[in-house]
Amino acid sequence: MQRSKILLGGLFALTYAGLTQGAFAQSGEIKIGEINSYSLLPAFTEPYRKGWQLAVEEINAAGGINGKKLVVVSKDDGGKPADAQTAANELVSSENVAMLTGTFLSNIGLAVSDFANQKKVFFLAAEPLTDAITWSKGNRYTFRLRPSNYMQAAMLVEAAAKLPAKRWATIAPNYEYGQSAVSVFKKLMSEKRPDIQWVEEQWPPQGKIDAGPVVQAVAAANPEAILNVEFGADLVKLVREGNTRGLFKDRTVVSFLTGEPEYLDPLKDETPEGWIVTGYPWYSIKTPEHDAFLKAYQSKYNDYPRLGSIVGYETIKAAAAILTKANSTDPEKLIAAAEGISLSSPFGEITFRKIDHQSTLGAFVGKTALKDGKGVMVDSIYRKGSDYLPSDAEVEKMRPKD
Structure with a gap:
């Protein structure tokens, strides 16, 4: 009898120790779920992954999240909305992530936003630019980092x-x-x-x-001028064909995103000059915030x-x-914390607006040029996102009530 008690006690102790270790392991870290189109759009998503890995490293080196280690669990959506929702479900149900982040294509961002709204999970959309994600299809669980189509269109329209x-x-x-981009620009x-x-309007299939x-x-x-919204491999094909046929000669082109290195670099010496673009001239940004980011990024990746x-x-x-x-990892507390929060960024301070959950991160506007056989952005000026957003009254008309 005594031996049985000892055995039972030993088993209980082991079980308790296992549970405690599991609890400590779980309480010792916070997981974020991250979803993106890695296999479909490597030109953007590989640098994107390097960026968030650097952030995780810095956060944990500085003590993590209130002393807990930050862990990012990443999944590839393959450029398919249904796969993105499956990934989101796995991250929430199997990995017990505190929130979802990421996505690139606008239709995928909307799919994950819909999932987040249905399941009541906090979602920080990184890249999708459609205005619908914070306005016509906005919901209380979804926030967005990048400047939207409306914001970038307003910046381009100014010029x-x-x-x-x-x-x-x-x-x-x-x-x-x-x-979305064409609609709001027009x-x-x-x-x-x-x-x-x-x-004239031309609507080629994305990626084809x-x-x-x-x-x-x-x-x-x-036309006397052209608005271009193509990016990636499609942009390269369009520019090559346009150059060959003289489409851009004596015509102004206004172009979303073309000044971003991931889209400008592949054009090489075929880069058309004088396009008015949004982009990222990393080589000409001289601020303490960007200098610190650039130094850390180049030190880690030699790129x-x-x-x-x-x-x-x-x-x-x-x-x-x-x-x-x-x-806390409670979604309602995360929403309360996110609404109106201000934080630093390589582009300066940004705020997530309470009214529509849109961040005030801005964008650079400039012109394309050729330098040493490579496309660059020149005459670029940073435009603060807060200067290119509609008023609260306008947003209330566009955004459904929670």
Whole structure:
């Protein structure tokens, strides 16, 4: 009998020790779930991954989240909304993550945002730019880091409206991001310049542009200026074909994202000059915040950052700041902590607005140029996101009530 008690006591002690160790292990770290299109869009997502890995390293070196180690569990969505929702479900149900972060394509960001809203999980969208994610389809569980289509369009329109051009054509990928970007650019541009005519629209499928017919159709419409929303490999094909056929000769082009190194670098000596673009001229930014980031990034990777590097880095830095302020993984407390929070970034201080959960991270606007056989951004100016957002009253009309 005595021996049985000892055995039972020993088993209990071992079980208790195991439970305690498990509890300590769990309480000793905080997990964030991260989802992105790594296999589909490596030009952006590989620098993005390097950015968030650097952030995790810095956060943990500084003591983690209120003394707990930050762990990021990452999944590849393959560029498919359904796979992204599956990944989100696995991260929440199996990995017990405190929040979800990431996504690139706008349709995938919306899919994960919908999942977060249904399951009541905090979601910090990193890259998707569609205005719907914080406005028409916004919800209390979703926040967004990058400046939206509206914000970048407003920055570009500021320069484009000064052009004499009246006849405009648009070229954009035929999915949520491209549709949203063209829609808001046309709206803001027409408000500033009612005399403008929109003479042609081309909507090639994302990732599958047949550049010859697109360039031919735009040229046939004889526009004085072109809005471009293509990026990645599609942009390279469009520029090559446009250069060959003289589409850009004596025409102004206004272009979302083209000044980002991940999209500008592949153009090499084919880079068209004088395009008005948003982007990231890392080589000409001289601020203490960016200098510190650049030094740390180059020291760790022996490479220069891309815009994806900034987005990945600041996404995890923002997530950590929200978790630290909330001192909890409860979604409602995370929301309360995130609404109105201000934090530093390589581009200066940013705030997540309470009204729509949009951050005030800005973007650089400048022009494309060729330097030593490589595309660069010149005459670039940082535009604060807070200066290019609609008023609270306008947002209330667009955003559904929680």
